[in-house]
Amino acid sequence: MNDHAHSAAIRVERPAKTLRELALDKVREAIVNGYFRPGDRLVERDLCAQLGVSRTIVREVLRHLESEGLVANLPNKGPIVAQLNHDEAKQIYEIRGALEGMAARLCAEQNNPAIADALDKSLEDIRHSYRERDMAGVLAHTSSFYQTLFSMVDRHVAWGVVNLLTVRINHLRSMTIKTENRDVQGPAQMARIVDAIRRGDGEGAYKAAMDHVASASAIAQAVLSGRQSAD
Amino acid sequence: MNDHAHSAAIRVERPAKTLRELALDKVREAIVNGYFRPGDRLVERDLCAQLGVSRTIVREVLRHLESEGLVANLPNKGPIVAQLNHDEAKQIYEIRGALEGMAARLCAEQNNPAIADALDKSLEDIRHSYRERDMAGVLAHTSSFYQTLFSMVDRHVAWGVVNLLTVRINHLRSMTIKTENRDVQGPAQMARIVDAIRRGDGEGAYKAAMDHVASASAIAQAVLSGRQSAD
DNA sequence: TACCATATTATGGCCTACCAAGATCATTCA
DNA sequence: TGAATGATCTTGGTAGGCCATAATATGGTA
Structure with a gap:
């Protein structure tokens, strides 16, 4: 049988980060470093294309950033980059x-x-x-x-x-x-x-x-x- | 012409809350008041059934609560109600x-x-x-x-x-x-x-x-x- | 020309269905 | 009995579609 003390050594290092977390980091980074400017609209389908992920992911990311205060959601208009006054x-x-x-x-x-x-x-x-x-x-x-x-x-x-x-x-x-x-x-x-x-x-x-x-x-x-x- | 100063007065007050926000409140409430106990698993499809909404909504809600610290996500296992030490x-x-x-x-x-x-x-x-x-x-x-x-x-x-x-x-x-x-x-x-x-x-x-x-x-x-x- | 009513488009909210892969449980067979 | 095998559960992720609404374009009429 396998020596379990050894098997840990060859364990394949998985990405650990899920696609969603990757996307979250990307978008947050993009906002923080100014790629998206305050007030810019964040159109879901555009982000899908730019990030190369599905709308599900994009929506979850937007929700997360919203609760971080980086994104604001205008009712009936959609998410924009939050403006800081x-x-x-x-x-x-x-x-x-x-x-x-x-x-x-x-x-x-x-x-x-x-x-x-x-x-x-x-x-x-x-x-x-x-x-x-x-x-x-x-x-x-x-x-x-x-x-x-x-x-x-x-x-x-x-x-x-x-x-x-x-x-x-x-x-x-x-x-x-x-x-x-x-x-x-x-x-x-x-x-x-x-x-x-x-x-x-x-x-x-x-x-x-x-x-x-x-x-x-x-x-x-x-x-x-x-x-x-x-x- | 319409008197725009007046038209605001009769504006119909829409529900304002989206289904997702409603669901978010429900789940948060359920966690806060102890309906879900710390450590309980929050199985997406179960929540869908209990809330009567789609997985899309449930996933966004779970993400939101995660960023609030009320829900923890065990990798490869799924979300549970966060435990407070x-x-x-x-x-x-x-x-x-x-x-x-x-x-x-x-x-x-x-x-x-x-x-x-x-x-x-x-x-x-x-x-x-x-x-x-x-x-x-x-x-x-x-x-x-x-x-x-x-x-x-x-x-x-x-x-x-x-x-x-x-x-x-x-x-x-x-x-x-x-x-x-x-x-x-x-x-x-x-x-x-x-x-x-x-x-x-x-x-x-x-x-x-x-x-x-x-x-x-x-x-x-x-x-x-x-x-x-x-x- | 000025204005109003009607498409059209863009977009978010929401849904269903599907697949892949990991974790877990049950079963079966040596 | 114990290990291997397979079935099941569940999440991560995808695709695509439907509907409502807001904004915009279009076209017709006074």
Whole structure:
């Protein structure tokens, strides 16, 4: 008979992802990176053709994105890419502030140097990406910085919420990080979070995290106002 | 010619809800109120029969509930009602604390007596429901209390997040409110929130809201531990 | 020309039927 | 008895069709 300890070794690695998940990722990606613009209609049959999948899949994907807030469904008209207004963006930044502040405080209260070290690592990656003018890298490593913040204190639910909200403001994020001086200010603000965590200063970490988000929010508001008048 | 200012007045109010939304509500309701228990399999064709709709609808509904966290999808096995463990419940209460605390603080900082009045109204409804032993009413009015808290300061995004998380712990909520003395303590804690808001005491309102959620969380943990050993 | 009524088209909502493949259960045979 | 075989259940995915409605085009009439 087969040695079951061995059979695992040759197990064929299945795609793991279902077609629907693949399609979901594609469409989400397409919205986030601007291939579909806010307000664009998402015509089911067109998406079928573009994605090469059946309408069933497309509909499930649209439903999923709808519940993520990336897609809005106009009654009797159909789905469009959700538009983000001023106020909603502000609220999203505010919530991120509350949750990231909470996570930062918890990290500080752990008094575990490994946390600050891991965060420093991400921070260095961010600085490096800025030097290389690799903006996608900046976003990715910033995300990873915050993920560390949450996962180090086992707050995956809160991280899920932050993540969910973040995709909705992704295009704003990519604009804020390109702002004048942001390559210096951003990492500096994050360094303050790490310092407070290293000191075990919960309140300081909370405040620093809030400050960082608040300044990102302010820049985003400016970007939004500017664009509104430009369009 | 038609008077367009008038034509709006006689506009026929259509059902507005699509069959899918109806089905979604039904299934969500069924999960929340315990008709489907955590771990139960949700077989597509069975649901089709029970709901009287096609598989298309059922699949979209399941996808939607999956993204809400009410349904989990086991690969190659299919959807089941999501199970909530200790830790996740705790995290959900924690997030609610952060967001409701935030909203309470914002309410206090408005210095608008109408807010406290509206909250008092909900609070009175809650007390009344407790007296009538109407537990569904208690839940509904508690929900409405918090909705007021968020909507009075126009934080509908945060309210959406809280609402999303709350459905996942609904069965816990219905247990906590039945706890000994909760009919007195619960409203008393909420009254402290309202008092702080009326005084314009942001920090006090924040703390009071946090306390209220924290005590609910503690009860929920006790319930979960008890049930775990009982089952 | 101005306007109204009537096709036509585009699209979403919804349905049925079908197939492939994995998981599971039952049966059968050595 | 225990393993191999086969039947069944269920999901993932596809195809195509029907109907209702909104928007648009078309054409006829005053």
